[in-house]
Structure formats: structure tokens, C-alpha cells
Amino acid sequence: xxxxxxxxxxxxxxxxxxxxxxxxxxxxxxxxxxxxxxxxxxxxxxxxxxxxxxxxxxxxxxxxxxxxxxxxxxxx
Numbered sequence: 800x801x802x803x804x805x806x807x808x809x810x811x812x813x814x815x816x817x818x819x820x821x822x823x824x825x826x827x828x829x830x831x832x833x834x835x836x837x838x839x840x841x842x843x844x845x846x847x848x849x850x851x852x853x854x855x856x857x858x859x860x861x862x863x864x865x866x867x868x869x870x871x872x873x874x875x
Contacts, residue, residue, distance in 0.1 A: 806871045813864045820857040825850065 846854050 803871070803874045806867060806874070810864060810867055810871070813860055813867070817857060817860050817864065820853055820860065824853060824857070
């Protein structure tokens with residue numbers, strides 16, 4: 800298979816991994832914070848350890864998916 804034939808499968812796997820990574824990340828805001836509640840502790844959250852690595856991995860996978868999508872556009 801050529802790179803053009805593999806790109807859709809790679810993009811699909813990356814998209815699924817991004818969805819899983821986003822769902823695994825914790826959120827600091829509760830439901831009250833989403834509707835303008837008084838939740839000052841959710842304003843700033845320091846990521847540490849595995850949460851920080853998962854955050855950076857999500858960014859890298861998102862950029863990689865964008866680059867591969869642009870590459871797929873150029874190949875076709």
C-alpha cells in the first residue's frame with residue numbers, strides 16, 4: 800500500500816486516540832461553573848505527572864492529525 804492508501808486508516812486511529820485522551824482528562828469546573836456559578840477554585844489548575852503527559856500527548860496527536868489531513872489533501 801502507498802502512503803495515500805494508508806492515510807485514512809492512520810487518521811482514523813489518531814482521531815480515536817484523541818477522543819480517548821480528551822475523555823480521560825479531568826476537568827476542574829463543575830456544572831455550576833459552566834453556567835456562571837461561583838467556582839473560583841476551577842479558574843486555575845496545575846497539571847502534574849500523568850495528567851500533564853496526557854495533555855501534551857493530546858496536543859501532539861491533534862497537530863499530527865492536522866498535518867496528516869493537509870498531506871492527504873495535497874496527495875489527492
